[in-house]
Amino acid sequence: MANTNKAAMQDGHFFADVCKNFDYAAQFTNHDAGLLDQIKSCNSVYRFRFPIRKGNGFEVIDAWRVEHSHHQSPTKGGIRYSEMVNEDEVMALAALMTYKCAIVNVPFGGAKGGICINPKNYTVQELENITRRYTVELVKKNFIGPSIDVPAPDYGSGEREMSWIADTYATMNPGQLDAMGVVTGKPLALHGIAGRREATGRGVAIAARECVSFGEDMEKIGLTAGLAGKKVIVQGLGNVGYYSAKYLAEFGATIVGLCEYEGAVYNADGLDYDAVFQHRKTTGSILNYPGAQSFTRSGEGLEQPCDILVPAALENQITIENIRNIKAKIIVEGANGPTTPEAEKVFYENGGIIVPDMYANAGGVTVSYFEWLKNLSHVAFGRMNRRFEENSNMNLVNMVEGITGVSLNAQQRATIVKGASELELVNSGLEDTMIRSYHEIRETYLTTPKIDTLRTAAFVGAINKIAVSYSNLGVWP
Template sequence: MSTIISAENNTHFFDDVSKNFDYAAQFTQHHPGLLNQIKACNSVYHFKFPIRKGNDFEVIDAWRVEHSHHQSPTKGGIRYSEMVNEDEVMALAALMTYKCAIVNVPFGGAKGGIKINPKNYTTQELENITRRYTVELIKKNFIGPSIDVPAPDYGSGEREMGWIADTYATMNPGQLDAMGCVTGKPIALHGIQGRREATGRGVAIATRECVSVPEDMAALGLTPGIEGKRVIVQGLGNVGYYSAKFLADFGGLIVGICEFEGAIYNEDGLDVEAVFQHRKSTGSILGFSGAKKEFKNSAEGLEQDCDILVPAALENQITAANAANIKAKIIVEGANGPTTPEAEKIFYSKGGIIIPDLFANAGGVTVSYFEWLKNLSHVAFGRINRRFEENSNLNLVNMVEGLTGIALTPLQRATIVKGASELELVNSGLEDTMIRSYHEFRQVYKNNPKIDTLRTAALVVVINKIAVSYQNLGVWP
């Protein structure tokens, strides 16, 4: 089995998402018509446009799918991949709807895709493709700070989001909130601190919160707490790298890393930053001096001994073909749809649990929400109140020292007096969001013995929230 399954051969991703939805829907009391409305993609826009490549022309396939308008604007990333197809974009858009609902972010779900391999194009060609894609969205009213707000995804990043923001602002002169048309922008273009690492940080927080519950860990035969838990991460892109980095910072032991070219393993732990730099310089994680085992077939890396497996690459990585061989007790879905419904049944039958993608990787859209709010308010978080907080804290410290006669060290004083920066506020908001959301759907899972997975519990919560939104809009009785 290949580690990365081509989306060309996988035209059932949306069906898999819909199966999970239908299974969860039976635990709600909503009308079938309302459930069908929640499940369906509202708008699917497939378009083509030509670009000049060298001395030739090439026609590019692209999509933008708006899954749900129960909240406005819709929100979702743009994927640059030659494996992109309509079914995949529809599935990812649906997951975005559910993701926003589970973490209480007031967006509907959307997703975009451009069918290219970015490595085959020059920077100028990529800019032309991105700007033309944006123009096509503008022409059809598929982008705007109150309409549909894209973000980075697989194959895209801050640079591409900057091009989108500039194109939109150019074509909408005088629009005060133009920079809110897209998130994940560079800081210099009104981005936000912490957005780049937000998804990976969210995955790490979700993992830490899951393993902190003694009751749940006892059922898995594990001790509570992240300290010393052996972790294998699949993918060393943005999500995988930051997931591994923050899990290690929290006390986890990264024993395995899997990538397209293969996998490495060391039961004593791997230095994530060293592996990242090795791959940056050589083009491969293979040959890393700190690895005790290497696997040319990266699928074997998923099956090595560990407590926690974090698939953070693409969809359909854990299937009925390999689920029985997974030795982890916990799967944390850093990627979208990495576990098929059939594989999930097998994994739960072995006594494991899966922290579902619609929650685990929602850190990105959570911080994108903060960026969008920053763009609409036109002020950075902490700018207005940081100095006031520091002065208030300083006055309090001075008063306490005067009353007690105990003088603090300069380090103690600086720690207490310091006001919160934008990054600290963003990380605090992300952490609070992930912790609250996890316990919200975990409680549903624990309180209803008929609900057999955390994914189903999360979807029950999602369905109920979206149903209330539709009813409040007056579009459903």
Template sequence: MANTANETNFFADVCKNFDSAAQFTAHPEGLLNQIKACNSVYRFQFPIRRGNGFEVIDAWRVEHSQHMNPTKGGIRYSDMVNEDEVMALAALMTYKCAIVNVPFGGAKGGICINPKNYTISELENITRRYTTELIKKNFIGPGIDVPAPDYGTGEREMSWIADTYMTMNPGQLDALGCVTGKPIALHGIRGRKEATGRGVAYAVRECVTVAEDMAKIGLKAGLGDKRVIVQGLGNVGYHAAKFLAEFGATIVGLCEYEGAIYNENGLNIDEVFAHRKLTGSILGFPGATEFKNSMEGLEQPCDILVPAALENQLTVENIRNIKAKIIAEGANGPTTPEAEEIFTEMGGIIIPDMYCNAGGVTVSYFEWLKNLSHVAFGRMENRYAENSNANLINTLESLTGKSIPAEHRLMIVKGASEMELVNSGLEDTMIHSYHEIRETLMTKAGVKTLRTAAFVGSIDKIAVSYMNLGVWP
């Protein structure tokens, strides 16, 4: 059965943050309650064959809001999954999509298993059976509800979902749009795997470029002198650390469930990743101080802390020990409301999860559009752009009598690839959304945190959608 630890906390925390922000809006209580509530909660069980017997699997799919269709949200495989968690994550997806102006309602799925305890064949059976149950209840489809990867899942699971859906819906033209995060061979999109981590890096970079805000917390603007600790070396944490380092930050600490490592002179993320793959642990990495208790790693000196693991990692018990001035929430719900209140009083800035980790759903939106249009981004215009640019360069050379060096010519002439277009769209989304949130923070009287500002903006957008649908007068 599902783990019941903290079963009633996470969704309550999301609702508490919602209520804190709702007081700064002018919407009627009934509409606010409609926005806050989960519209559909589907809890089900199904058996799978294991060895000579059977095992009953607990699973969920929650559609939080249909103010926009389809709904959208990942599927989590974890033995810690419970109904409250899935409801909370679905709600966060609703607000997240509104913040980054992606036209989806929020949803989430979960299967209560530890994937490490199952063979690939068993995981495939579980995934396909889960998909079949969703199809039977009309909880999946390119215009209904579109899952994606989350903790414990990836391209492999998404390909099983897509294949199962297409098998049970023969002839449906847009069937591949039923799920995102697929492999490229199944018409996924380049850049999706690293999108969430890249989005976190963009969010952090944008935050620290505002000199006025950095001066208030005693930091200089820019990433060049910033020390970063990242919790979680999974897909989100690895790519967040990788891109933050590329943008000029120094990764001084990494935390995983087996422990943490720290080096004030910096850690090479790829070397640590290779060490963990070889030894099964980040501990023992040459030149690093190690901590057997991973939570100690969060408390080491740094400027920016990126919790990119699971929820409720920063609480009233440890928040006062955090030395970072900025917390960038790569995970969903890593900071409790009580801890955030203390950290804000300490003068820190929290870049909230509902914005900070929205890179994944943003690029999932691009993939969904690609599947509906049945053409890859850049395919139709890439060569035309290259030829047009080449003609322009040739004309300039002819008129001036001067030739442009080959390496410069290549940079100017080159058309944009799908990856470059995806990253450009993601970067623009994260930049625009951050300043939209910050504008609310600076102009709305009484709003004190980026999280509250993000909630205010998302509530306003969702309320308008309900009114435009005629659901609310």
């Protein structure tokens, strides 16, 4: 039973859209045309097929791994499990990974993988067989390794699949000390890192918070500074969408709409995102949540009144067909490529702001970088110094109390003395990365003549950083 992969046979435009954005931004740089072509092009595209047993027969699976840029090693990017995945999409996502890593100053080249299946149509054993066979194919072609190419979760995959990949790679490379660094997004018990699961969503929320923190920028679009009271619609209740909603709410925003593929719910006074999530787990649908208006077409949910829209599902969700119905003033792209170039142009003409995907959803790769470093160093963050910090702080508190005669209560003492855990260090590093990166993008936007969008500014910054890396590499005959 062959997998015909209809999506792969359709003409793709996603990579062309990425290249179009790149070419537009490149005109604001002074780099050689050949160097720009090298930065833009995909270095390696590996398409392969392999059979698996399914029932009493066989099924042939289509799969890809694309390494877009080797200006830094290893390359880095998730593996998407979707029956709609195709070569064009994987190439586009790999390119976005290259620029994303450069924007947030993570020393990886960009890569991406795809397996053309719907995971819901397979048993756990079949999914394990597919994942392990995919890994074997990558190992045979030297397309995976802690210093070569490091996959991560993406749409349709998660910690379980990453564990299978790590185990398969370690089995095929006995004695390799850094084998667990071959993949990130692993469970904490299998050399993962605290905070990785929620990292992308947390990064999206921080990106939104930074965007609205500049009063002069908000004044131009008729909003006040700060997230407090801002009405937000989130598309997608997967890992990214759920945690985006969670942290946006914690930062003071009001979640008024949630959208999924079966429809959307909206309440202008606010929704309990967790209660909606549990309602969907119980009933199998986001629809008919008590106290909310339901829409059977997911796209209608995007068009309801709000200040900030967070598309955190798949690409091409906001197009020229629906952009004029979008009422949000700010779009924060939690997904990769959710807004088409034509729609983006209209949105900016109408006075909106788009926080681009290459920056907004970079929290995942940032914390993946921390996990990779943890795997290579073979020690958890905070393990060596947490108790030392607490003892040093305790000595300082005792000294101050002795000099001043003021005694702290137990809660105050615990707050001051406490050393940082791995999760706190990871979240601190993620927050610092997202804040610094937004300021870099905004500075480029404000200081480079004729740059008209934050996306273009992000591309310009990424191109300049990658060009420096290539300029320092040897070009062999």
